[in-house]
Amino acid sequence: MRARHPRRWTTCLVALTLLGTGAACGADPERPSRATEERHPVAAEDRKAAEEAAGKAALAAYAGYLDASRAASARSDPHHPDLAKYLAxxxxxxVRLAIRETKEHGAMRTGKLVSDPTVTLVSLDAVPASVEIQDCLDATGYKLVYAKTRKVVPGTGAGRHLATATATRYPDGRWLISAGVAHEDQPC
Structure with missing residues (x-):
């Protein structure tokens, strides 16, 4: 029996051809094969250098984020200008809502937050490019206090815990921290 819709068959064949060339026999499209790396050692070196540069830029954005959020929290200023320099x-x-809510309750943050971040994943082929960061935050010296009395707000003490963040490269080339989670139930 002949197909009555030759356009459907043509469309299906074109789609299968595109899928077949994109799959490349199960190879990971984000990772060049070893044979490719051996034939193109400069490309592999360039990729590694680009990943290292992205990791450094992401860590710088993360450090800026922590500094900006500490400064904004100490002043109870949800519109602190440095927040937008490092966060998206x-x-x-x-972050702005959390600072505003803290301010509305008459509290603020004081002290020092100690950070030890590492890059766990660089995805330059993602759209947009991103870098995953894992950190062990030491918040033992970083306190939530009442603004008037400087007494610690009961039940707000924290210790060392895991935190994760995502840095994203924006079209203007800046790396900004776009996501972050404190895993206070996971000590480090």
Whole structure:
């Protein structure tokens, strides 16, 4: 029996051809094969250098984020100008809301937050490019206090815990922290 819709067959064949060339026999499209790396050692070196540069830029953005959020929290200023230099939405909005809520309750943060971040994943082929960061935050010296009395708000003490963040490269080339989670139930 002949097909009555030759356009459908043509469309299906074109789609299968595209899928077949994209799959490349199960190879990971984000990772060049070893044979490719051996034939193109400069490309592999360039990729590694680009990944290292992205990791450094992401860690710098993360350090800027922590510094900006500490400064904004110490002043109870949800619109501190440095926040937008290092943060992007949705994290920027979450941080601003948290600072505003703290301020509305008459509290502020004081002390020192100690950070020891590492890059866990660089995804330069993702759209947009991103870097995953894992950190062991030591918040034992970083306190939530009442602004008027400087007394610690009961039940707000924290110790060392895991934190994760995502840095995203934006079209203007900046790396901004766009997501972050404190895993206070996971000590480090």
């Amino acid at each position: 939405d949705p994290l920027l909005t979450r």
